[in-house]
Amino acid sequence: MRIAILVVSDRASRGEYEDRGGPAIQAWLEKTVTTPFECERIIIPDGFESVRDTLIDLCDAKAFDMVLTTGGTGPAPRDLTPEATQAVIKKELPGFGELMRRRSLDFVPTAILSRQTAGIRGNTFLLNLPGSPGSIDVCLTAVFAAVPYCLDLIGAGYVETDPSILKAHRPGT
Secondary structure, eight states, X not given: OEEEEEEEOHHHHTTSSOOOXXXXXXXXXXXXXXXXXXXXXXXXXXXXXXXXXXXXXXXXISOOSEEEEESOOSSSTTOOHHHHHHHHOSEEOHHHHHHHHHHHTXXXXXXXXXXXXXXXXXXXXXXXXXXXXHHHHHHHHHHGGGHXXXXXXXXXXXXXXXXXXXXXXXXXX
């Protein structure tokens, strides 16, 4: 199982800001996923082309099973991660973004500004996450139970979770 964590941030890519989103995703995965996995973290600047081109490379050339992005999902002019993701995916899975926003609204009213989405490109599942470590935890906890079965359906790597933390849902099991 190979997972890419793509951090989208102008400041972090220039070394002006310590990325906290990427480590938060990796820590959540290490706590929750029991299947052995390899994780690679990449930091790039905001912008449509940078995100689009990196996502295509991670899916097509590097054949990651799952790509989790963090950052670039708000309303600011350079926040174009959802648009780049939509340009790359072949099938959008809008329920992921809908559920993440709904759950996040229980904690912060500005969650309504977030524009995360998810989708599939070949055998790769892509999921946009917010940049805040607290929001990352809320969002992954909200949606990840469906991710293992999604990976099964698209022929990606197998993932199992620690059921005491989060039980993966596979119909019929």
